[in-house]
Amino acid sequence: MRVVLYARVSSEKQAEKDLSIAAQLKALRKYAVEHGWEVYKEFVDEAESARSANRPAFKEMVALAKQKHKFFDTILVWKLSRFARNREDSIIYKSLLRKCGVSVISINEQVDETPAGKLLEGMIEVIDEFYSINLAQDTIRGMKENAGRGYHNGGTIPIGYKAKKIMDGPNEKTRLEPDEAFAPIIRRIFQMCVSGMGAKEIVMTLNGEDLRTSKGKRWNKNNVYYILKNEVYTGTLVWNHQSKSQGRPRAKDPREVIRIENNHPALIDRETFEKAQTLLRARSPEIIHPRAVHSDYLLSGLLYCGKCGSRMLGCAAKSSRFFYYACQNYCKRGKGVCDARLINKDRLEAFGIERV
Structure with a gap:
C-alpha cells in the first residue's frame, strides 16, 4: 500500500515541543515501515491552523488525491487534530477522500470502520474542535490583558520604533522605544504632509535622497499613507481596532478596542x-460606485511605459491646470525607479485619435 505523510504545527512554540514537524515525520515513517507500506510523498504545513482548510500543503495533498491516476491509498497523520480541528472540514474532506478511495489513519488514535469506530472518531474530532476554540479564546484573553498593560502584542514593529525587552516577573514582555535611525524620517514625513505635500511628493523626495525603509526598500505611497494614518506615532497604543472578514479589514466595536495614550x-x-x-481627508477622493466612475483620460488602461513597462496613469499638475500621462513607477516610486517624462494629455490623445 502506498501512503503519504501529513505533518502540521500551528506555532513556533508547538514546534519546540514534542509536536515538532521532525518528531511527527519520524513517528509516521516508523509506522509506515513497521506495516510494510511505501511512502509516496510527505506534506508539511508549518505555522498553519487546522481550523481552516486553507493550508498550502493540505490543499496540494487533497488535489493529488483527486487526480484520475491514483498515487496513494492512505494519508497518515500523527493525530486526527493534525488533519483538522474543524468538524465540518473534517467531514467534508474525509468524505471527498473516501470517494477517491483514500483513507485517513491516525497512528496514535486507533479507530476502525465499524459504527463504534466512527462514533469514537467523531468524539475525538469534537473534542479537538472544542480544545481549539477554547484555546483561541484563552489566547485572545491573554493578548487583551497584555495590551491593557501597555505591552506590544507581536507582529511587525512600526518603522520608527524598535522592540525593548523588559521582564514582567518571570515573563519577557515587549514595549516600543524610538529607533533613532528612522524616527527622524517619520517626523519629517509628518512635517512634509502638514506643509502641504502630497504622498507622491513625499515619496519622490525620500527616494530622491536615496533613503530606504527599515526593510531596505524604496518608499511608495502605501508606506507613507500607513505612517500618516497610524496613531502609534503619537505615543498611543491601539489594539483590536479591526478584524478581517473575508480578507477585508472591518472596524471593531469601539467598546472592544483597547486604547492607551502616552503608552510609549x-x-x-x-x-x-x-x-x-484633516489634510488626508480633504485630499481623499469621493467614494463612488465603480459603475458610476468615468475617466477624463481617454487612453486610460491602454498605455504602458516604454522604459519600464509599467502602466501609464493620468495625472494633473500645477493645481490641476495641466494634465499628463505618466509612468506608474515614476508617480509612486519616483524617478530613481523610472525617469520617463510626462506626456501632455491633449497631444497624446489627439495623436491616438488620428491613428485610429
Missing part, C-alpha cells in the same frame, strides 16, 4: 497628527 515615547505631537488627518 511619541514621535510627533497630537496636534500635528490631527492636522495630517
Whole structure:
C-alpha cells in the first residue's frame, strides 16, 4: 500500500515541543515501515491552523488525491487534530477522500470502520474542535490583558520604533522605544504632509535622497499613507481596532478596542497628527460606485511605459491646470525607479485619435 505523510504545527512554540514537524515525520515513517507500506510523498504545513482548510500543503495533498491516476491509498497523520480541528472540514474532506478511495489513519488514535469506530472518531474530532476554540479564546484573553498593560502584542514593529525587552516577573514582555535611525524620517514625513505635500511628493523626495525603509526598500505611497494614518506615532497604543472578514479589514466595536495614550515615547505631537488627518481627508477622493466612475483620460488602461513597462496613469499638475500621462513607477516610486517624462494629455490623445 502506498501512503503519504501529513505533518502540521500551528506555532513556533508547538514546534519546540514534542509536536515538532521532525518528531511527527519520524513517528509516521516508523509506522509506515513497521506495516510494510511505501511512502509516496510527505506534506508539511508549518505555522498553519487546522481550523481552516486553507493550508498550502493540505490543499496540494487533497488535489493529488483527486487526480484520475491514483498515487496513494492512505494519508497518515500523527493525530486526527493534525488533519483538522474543524468538524465540518473534517467531514467534508474525509468524505471527498473516501470517494477517491483514500483513507485517513491516525497512528496514535486507533479507530476502525465499524459504527463504534466512527462514533469514537467523531468524539475525538469534537473534542479537538472544542480544545481549539477554547484555546483561541484563552489566547485572545491573554493578548487583551497584555495590551491593557501597555505591552506590544507581536507582529511587525512600526518603522520608527524598535522592540525593548523588559521582564514582567518571570515573563519577557515587549514595549516600543524610538529607533533613532528612522524616527527622524517619520517626523519629517509628518512635517512634509502638514506643509502641504502630497504622498507622491513625499515619496519622490525620500527616494530622491536615496533613503530606504527599515526593510531596505524604496518608499511608495502605501508606506507613507500607513505612517500618516497610524496613531502609534503619537505615543498611543491601539489594539483590536479591526478584524478581517473575508480578507477585508472591518472596524471593531469601539467598546472592544483597547486604547492607551502616552503608552510609549511619541514621535510627533497630537496636534500635528490631527492636522495630517484633516489634510488626508480633504485630499481623499469621493467614494463612488465603480459603475458610476468615468475617466477624463481617454487612453486610460491602454498605455504602458516604454522604459519600464509599467502602466501609464493620468495625472494633473500645477493645481490641476495641466494634465499628463505618466509612468506608474515614476508617480509612486519616483524617478530613481523610472525617469520617463510626462506626456501632455491633449497631444497624446489627439495623436491616438488620428491613428485610429
